[in-house]
Amino acid sequence: MNIDAIRNGIVIDHIKAGRAMDIYKFLRLDELDCSIAIIKNASSEKMGKKDIIKIDTVLDMDLDALGYIDPNISVNIIKDGKLIEKRHVELPATLKNVIKCENPRCITSCEQEIPHIFKLTNREKGVYRCIYCESAPKQKSE
Amino acid sequence: MFELKSLIDITDLTPEEIDELIATAEDIIENPDKYREKCKYKKLATLFFEPSTRTRLSFEAAMLELGGSVIGFSESNSSSASKGESVSDTVKVVSCYADIIAMRHPKEGAPMIASMRSDVPVINAGDGGHNHPTQTLADLLTIKREKGHFDNLTIGFCGDLKFGRTVHSLINAMVRYKNVKFVFISPQELKIPDYIKTEVLDANSIQYCETSSLEHYMSELDILYMTRVQRERFFNEADYVRLKDSYVLTNEKLQSAKEDMCVLHPLPRVNEISVDVDDNPRACYFKQVKNGKYIREALILKMLGIE
Incomplete structure (x- = not known):
């Protein structure tokens, strides 16, 4: 399955399979009008199956709070089509x-x-x- | 140096600050005249959103003995809370009138909200089944005066260990001392909560045991802390009625106790300590009441920064 690469935005990766919608709701992504791709059950070497969310805009939101929902996810920040930051979220204090x-x-x-x-x-x-x-x-x- | 804006939880105080408060309280007991005008022109507001006799009177007596004045209310019906005013607003207004606030509220965390909004020090005088730090200070002063130290004590807690805020606060205070052991005596339904076992007792490597027998460990105890099964903590009247008479301490049950064991109780009691025990030399619960007033005097002085 092909999903276009995003130029400026965020990829939330390594989401436990089946939990993408929890994160979608938690981040209130339904309120955004940009393109958003939810990929469920993508194959993963590390996890077997995983979910991914691609958001085609730069968001100003507290992504650390994602650590509460799933501390294993990673957040990739994309700028001009390049990965500029890869963050592993932790349980927020x-x-x-x-x-x-x-x-x-x-x-x-x-x-x-x-x-x-x-x-x-x-x-x-x-x-x-x-x-x-x-x-x-x-x-x-x- | 005593740096505390508000007292919400007993662990807001370090053991050194508790020692300092106890030393001041003991000096007040020895030299009351020295303190008669220390709080002249100062006002304590007692905001009691839930009925209380001894805690409110203890705070008021403490302030009056220091030469200060008292304003406030003793139930939420006589405050603007009955008109729907928030705790935050009530406290913000009262802090314009008073120099220090003592607050009791049926909801857990209300005094913390108050301390965040108030411009003057706030003392938690009990928030639901949660914390009651000044009762714990009274307990600690009594233990210090009766036993002389806090280390190497075996303390039995009996009764409602699930909702008993005084029990939880005293445990939190005592785990900071050396070689303290606990015996928890309660019916199954009122056992000490699991989070206290894991996050307080296990985290501090404290030895403890649980039992449903009041007599079984009696001979090993240095202190027996009795509690009342509180009607107001139950949502279900039937559960309260079933559990309220679980344990009754009598002189007969005290026969195997050490001669110098102390029986403490935060009061009021219903029937969990037989009145015969009042004359037993081990009974310290009325001394505890008096100590409560002295330690509150010490706390008011310290929180107002008065030497």
Whole structure:
């Protein structure tokens, strides 16, 4: 299958097969009017199968937060048809308004304007905790 | 030097800062006259969005004994929260009137929001089932005065270890001392949460055991921290009724305890400590109340930067 190479934009690579749409939704790519290619189940030497997203525009967004969804993905920045930067995302130290605290006892449950902020408390296990009530979100579905 | 804008969690304080607070509290106990006018012309605002008797009165008594004044409210119905005002706005307004704020709120994290918005120091006086650092300071002052040290203690926690904020705070404070061991005594449904085991106890290589028997480890304990099963922490009344009488401490059960073991309780109690135990020399829970006032005096002084 042929997908045109992009000249200026971002390629999100090494997405766990089947999770491209999660990232599409998370980055709100549906709100963009540029070309976007979602490649599902591409063959990969390292992963067997993987998903890829190609975005044909330069975005100003917090790509580090992608590390929360899938810490194994890589982000390639393309300029004038050349790869100028390859980033491996890590679990971000803080997540702001990425996930919501679901603890009904948390102050965020009743005061709507408060930002939902989570801090990484255990990098090894990928545990985040709400900075207000310290509860951890439910594990992401695999 | 004491550098703390707000006290939200007991771990906001270093062990050295806790030592400093305890030293000040002990000096207040020894020399009360020295402190009678230390907070003259200063105002403490007690913002209690949830009913409380002892914590609010303890803060108010502490400020009055330091020569300061107190403003505030004791339930959310008598504040603008009943009109729908946010915690942020309430605190922003109150910090225009007061020099320091003590705040209790049923929602976890509310005092942290307050501390982010306030121009004056905020003390967390209890946020839901989450933190209650000044109770922990009262516990620590009592332990220091009764045992003389924090190292090498075996502490039993009994009752509601799942929702008991005072238990969680005291564990967080005690894991920083040497050779401290814990015995967790609770029914299955109210066991200590897993995240405390992994992220606090295991992370600090702390020895602990869990049991459903109040008597089994009694002879090994230096401190027994009793707690009440709190109705307000349950969404389901039936669960509360089923668990509320799980453990009742009596003089008979204390027979195997060490002579110098201390029984602590954050109070109020319902029936988890028989009134007969009040006369037992091991009972320290009313001393704990008094110590709570002294340590709050020390905290107010330190947070206001008054020597």
